[in-house]
Amino acid sequence: MYNVSIIGASGYTGAQLVELVQQHPELTLSGTYVSSNSADANKPIGELHGKLAHVDATLIPISDSILESLAHDVDFIFLATPHEASHDWMPLLTSGSAKVLDLSGAFRLKDTEVFEAFYGFSHKQQASLDNAVYGLAEWYSSSIEQAKIIAVPGCYPTASLSALKPLGENNLLDSAVRPVINAVSGVSGAGRKASLTTSFFEVSLHAYGVLGHRHTPEIEAYLGTPVIFTPHLGNFKRGILATVTVKLKSGVTQEQLDEAYKAAYADKSIVRLRSSFPKIDDVAHTPFVDLYWKLDESSGYAVVTSAIDNVMKGAASQAIQCVNIMTKQPIETGLVL
Amino acid sequence: MYNVSIIGASGYTGAQLVELVQQHPELTLSGTYVSSNSADANKPIGELHGKLAHVDATLIPISDSILESLAHDVDFIFLATPHEASHDWMPLLTSGSAKVLDLSGAFRLKDTEVFEAFYGFSHKQQASLDNAVYGLAEWYSSSIEQAKIIAVPGCYPTASLSALKPLGENNLLDSAVRPVINAVSGVSGAGRKASLTTSFFEVSLHAYGVLGHRHTPEIEAYLGTPVIFTPHLGNFKRGILATVTVKLKSGVTQEQLDEAYKAAYADKSIVRLRSSFPKIDDVAHTPFVDLYWKLDESSGYAVVTSAIDNVMKGAASQAIQCVNIMTKQPIETGLVL
């Protein structure tokens, strides 16, 4: 059994992590934390997240001394915290034997200039950044296995890269035409907070972050080619559907395309290659990535759609997959029951 | 043509009033206002309410001098403001020839103690209170016609009283058993503001204000008998469905019940006596009240359901009905096209 602590348990990802740790046969929850000045400090977790009303856990306010002792006392620390908090706390949290799974964006990119441009802060943790491994579980398992710090991927990049990497890695993309990613996310993606933008009456399908969203450089970095990424806010609670339109190299056949996906995900229990275009509900509350694709051979354009639960595969369950890799358990342990 | 001004046009009711005034053949919009320290001051109204993107109106910050000039310069003032603002501004607004339609709760009840207990403030405007007429259009048209101040009814009381008054006025209710009103409101009822309670992810059907909601004394005052009223927040944007369970006096027949409703609403164009139990969408974006009922003669229990759009008949369109009464136009003018 491994001891795990969750920092940032007042948010939706934190709450999901609590659920997943509770149901995991090899993990024991040892502490749920919130920031020291959180209005939620010292509340029972079930008061914030009604679904967890039966869970006996309190939201402990974090402090430097707690951070330090966690670094030595637990096996895994999940950081479901703002980018800046993850950035600032990482050196202390990694000063002991604990391994850290950071669900913020603070360690996902190697190029520090991107943080200034897209995240609004200047990155000072070069050493941690050098050590961090990108936690896209199906693609980087060997480095994940060895890592001290996992930068758990963003939700949109997880959906997008799951669809695109089989094409990129097999060199099937026509480099003259950028892949176009249109994605719609449920409102949980915006986090648990009071905001007019995400108030019930105001939510209605629309594009945002057009030609400038911070997940664009993340997708491009791990795909290795520029893309046009347009996120949308949808009127549902959980899930992302990414619709990816690509132009393939001249002469690529449907068979080659099928083969690329089958080869990439042959033995991957979390990625489901479907027989029709998936819908959000197929994956909501699950750890799965569902993929389906179609090619118009005459024009060379193909459309791939990728569905995930943004709070699960887009955050919490992907972090658990990484822990499973690091502890050499089957990757779906505690996730597919 | 009558000139009308709307104070509180940043909210959902205010925006609805703008729409209704625009489409009314006898009303001209002369000014949309917000409180002087509103973050929305001086913005075009379409920036807040995308549906009004084609409307040329700016949100003017209100001031005492504007309040005073409105009192003399316009025919009707709509107050879509917090209770306290309506309370404080009423003497100044009624100092000229303008008539005021107050959509807050500040003048709906005659008993000032209720304000202290249910609204959290002490009422100081006895004179205005004495002059105010309750604007339930189908039931108080003769006093509305003469009034200087209209207290436009609350959304839940409108739905509830529309269902119950035909029974109360015809003396059909068994006084030993309280009517039970269960009502579900769309989220617009909570107003336009950032709040965790009404954030999209958090909204999910639940009861609130149980055995203590401020609309209870309003319903009881105008029905004349105590009730059990339980409001709920529903996962939709507009509308209220009130399900009213009553015990009728021994021997009351289905025919008597039918007759009570038909007589009450025979010539009322806004109340639709339906042939099946109405749904929210039947009335959303409309000024209508839809009613249907069923009696179990053997037990004497009857169930009545009442559906309205909370922003329309529960607020804005009822205010327009009152203006139509005050200007001796057909009551549905500008509402049923």
Add this chain to the structure above:
Amino acid sequence: MYNVSIIGASGYTGAQLVELVQQHPELTLSGTYVSSNSADANKPIGELHGKLAHVDATLIPISDSILESLAHDVDFIFLATPHEASHDWMPLLTSGSAKVLDLSGAFRLKDTEVFEAFYGFSHKQQASLDNAVYGLAEWYSSSIEQAKIIAVPGCYPTASLSALKPLGENNLLDSAVRPVINAVSGVSGAGRKASLTTSFFEVSLHAYGVLGHRHTPEIEAYLGTPVIFTPHLGNFKRGILATVTVKLKSGVTQEQLDEAYKAAYADKSIVRLRSSFPKIDDVAHTPFVDLYWKLDESSGYAVVTSAIDNVMKGAASQAIQCVNIMTKQPIETGLVL
């Protein structure tokens, strides 16, 4: 390990049972069946229920010979079938050693006249009816433990009785005033079928089955007193919220009320006594019943709300609870992870 088969796996309850059996540590799925003339026969289950795309199971068309062999070969048979099918097949299914959990309404009531009046068929299976035990798990566990046939309760009765039985059993209800149950169900309650009534565009909160729903006699039979029950269709997929208004006997205090609930559910892991009024999402996708209540001591009226997932505690997870009781495992085995 126990072998279980599911008949009616094309429906939402059947699909939920597949999920629950898969994740249960002591149950093995041995066969998912549909009616012999179903359009879904011989399809992989994941084609109907995208969420189960990773499950290797086919929908086998049922036949008399299969029914008979199941009766001898498996330990538990779940019937997620129409009332008439359960009624007709029960003698054959109970002819061997298998125990049957019937999720239809065919064996929930002892009074056969009710079936004629409320279910539209004449009951011919007196012997099975005599043997059937009502599977409300928190209340009838000792008879469930011995039973051959479990009539798994209806969704509305589960929500309603969970709220009302602590009051009825403690003799707190004023018998002169009927409890009023207003309940709103998600659309899954209507089953998986093409119907204009449950088409997306048409669904909008409304009452139905007023003063005549078939769950009324079921609630009354197990509460022991008449009620007014008004179901509603809500615009959400899963869950029921029942709002129960009762008049208590003169002098009953809040403390007595609290005590009644605490005593009834003290050691019941599936019932969560909450500290505020629950919402549907607190229980969606979970096996829990969430309860909260408030009393107005001056009038003697109390309001209790009860939230369940209609497909889980209102059907599938309650059936699993019964299996847990029958196999002497902790009641939450395979449900609370």
Add this chain to the structure above:
Amino acid sequence: MYNVSIIGASGYTGAQLVELVQQHPELTLSGTYVSSNSADANKPIGELHGKLAHVDATLIPISDSILESLAHDVDFIFLATPHEASHDWMPLLTSGSAKVLDLSGAFRLKDTEVFEAFYGFSHKQQASLDNAVYGLAEWYSSSIEQAKIIAVPGCYPTASLSALKPLGENNLLDSAVRPVINAVSGVSGAGRKASLTTSFFEVSLHAYGVLGHRHTPEIEAYLGTPVIFTPHLGNFKRGILATVTVKLKSGVTQEQLDEAYKAAYADKSIVRLRSSFPKIDDVAHTPFVDLYWKLDESSGYAVVTSAIDNVMKGAASQAIQCVNIMTKQPIETGLVL
């Protein structure tokens, strides 16, 4: 005043047309019809469409003799009928003085082979096809004004072409890269019928008709260039959001792009050029097209989003716009109040 009849009033578009005709100052409703073997024949329209409960109109079963008399007796006939019905009835309906607005797809394309491939029937009405004018109101008003038959555009083409034509007409598109249109439609787009696909529980965002939807040739025909069009079903009732990604010719600036839209829609009251990316609710229940766009000058890629109400601008209100053009009234008459 002009007399209009609506054939196909049992559907959502037909019902919307009834509303629009009722509120139009120059149109009089003279007859609402359904197919002769419709289950809805002879019902009051309010029984099907609760929102129209106050409208005094009955669904008259159509017959050849009625078709013929309509051709001579009314000014405008709206066909909210299946493609095949419009196809078959057109010669008779145009045998008199009446003008016909066909909201089906039967007369939208000049190339008859497309009907065979995308609509599944062989087109036999060459003469009517030759006379039909495509009713995209902002772009073809001079031919609409003279037409006997208007083929009212499809919902997706209306949203897509409104966004793309200013770019195409100004020759701004890089012809080497196809425009990518991702659009999400509300469920009303599927029409009023019982279907598992559009049942409430099943609806969840997903792509359909990928690389083969019948609106693709329609968009391409009126844009004049091939596109990749991917429609999606969204979990809302009304509205379409089309997100269009284009590569512009080298050197095109944001200013040129802005100018193209402003010039195209300068005097068009129904198209609103917004100051931020529109959402579905901004246009739901309205006749408007809302547009906003952004260009990344360095890469030459631009994203345009277009929002319409599919039942209004995507069908019924666009038909009314055409009538306004044909009767030389301001285009927004009866639509923007």
